[in-house]
Amino acid sequence: MIEALLTLLFFAVVSFGFMAGLLLIVAYLLWADRKIWAAVQMRRGPNVVGPWGLFQSFADLIKFALKEVVIPDGANKGVFVIAPLVTATLALAAWAVVPVSEGSFFGLAEGKWVISDINVGILYLFALSSLGVYGVIMGGWASNSKYPFLSALRSAAQMVSYEVSIGFVIVTVLLCAGSLNLTEIVRSQHTGLGTMLGLPGSFLDWYFIPLFPMFIIFFVSALAETNRPPFDLVEAESELVAGFMVEYSSTPYLLFMLGEYVAITLMCAMTVILFLGGWLPPLDLPPLNWVPGFIWFFLKVALVFFMFALVKAFVPRYRYDQLMRLGWKVFLPISIFYVVLTAAVLVGFGWAP
């Protein structure tokens, strides 16, 4: 009984610590996003709060938290309040299965670098990322206003469409890795193209080289799934004011924002785990393999996020019919074809795990 309680307490402390670290990283990724965006447009970006504007995210947090919560008169109050909570909770809950590194946490016997190392980790991530749409639909519907409602319908169609191609991309990676466990997927990238040529473990082993088209499709679909520009039709300000968030203010708005950025970070982490070798060093030689795995993981997530930020700054927004065409008529056939091709190659050469 006492032992069970202690285990529970241990998990609570670990999860809380992980969440605090994650939120701190997200705060700085938000700052980096704005800085990169500013740099592309030859502006300075946030530079007033703290040195180089480093505390900007915290200033925003305090500002959002202290403002008044406005709930519109015609809104469906319960659903209106629950919607941002759903978005933020689901985005944070998905991180429970993400393996940041391998082995025990700084030599602790119980601790691991992943909170829950479940067998169906990748399905869990896929399920929770597909639930992200509910926050948007509930928020849009409960606001009882035209623009949020239109935005919610758009977003639902968009997210459901791009999930299909994400699913097929995940299937190709699973065929190569032979496991649904995220740790196993990263481990299977120890060996690959590079080691077949007799080289030591290196970035050549990672799946982004043999599955390069899938890597690109996953990256673009991740942008669409998280409603990032150029697919941010949900909050296209020139058409829909601010989309489903029009009626939200203060802390509920903050939760939507937070959930969105945590989901984006999660998609970056998924790209890293599936295609960029997770915590593995780019060359398995000293001094690169002396660096702890979680630092490599963080650096890779930061790299993918940098690409997300650049895309936001460079690419103009898609039109709605072009978005749907890209998802259903371009990505879906290519990814189905690649699933068949991957399976055929794996079976034909006897490489299937």
Add this chain to the structure above:
Amino acid sequence: MAAALFFYLFSAIAVASAVMVISARNPVHSVLFLILCFFNAAGLFVLLGAEFLAMILVVVYVGAVAVLFLFVVMMLDVDFVELRQGLLNYLPIGGVIGLIVLVELALAVGGWVISPASLKSRVAPLPEGVTNTEALGRVLYTDFIFYFQAAGFVLLVAMVGAIVLTLRHKEGVKRQNISVQVARSPATAIEVVKVKPGQGI
């Protein structure tokens, strides 16, 4: 003990939200309660050790089917007060169906309780030493491949049928043909004209 606690938590919420699905006044609330119910059913699957089924339930039912439900319900403009008046008429038949399901469940579970040997006569017994994803895959793609493919074809035919019934090609609508746009070259896209001064084209 923890497992029992979670079982009662999940099943209590599942039953409560199932009741709310049929008693909620607002149809959108009904669908949201249905989603909560699915979620708790997934939790029960996890407790049973069927984590693959749990995740598929969430991905397919919550992530896709319920979204479409919500879509339809949000777009519908039905007078629900009028719809509700038939409730008493349908109560007997609903009750009978519920009773039949209850009796069937009692028979199945009662059979297992009375004779534990009947558990062994299931078509696919629980395998040991493999994850249940792998076990399901082995059964589904070997012994039952025909049924699996046949079910797939039924769904495919249904989908094609739905598209054929609803697809209308409207005349006179301007559509973007991206391959034509991409295939344009400077030779076909622009025309260089020598204009004499003072004359125009």
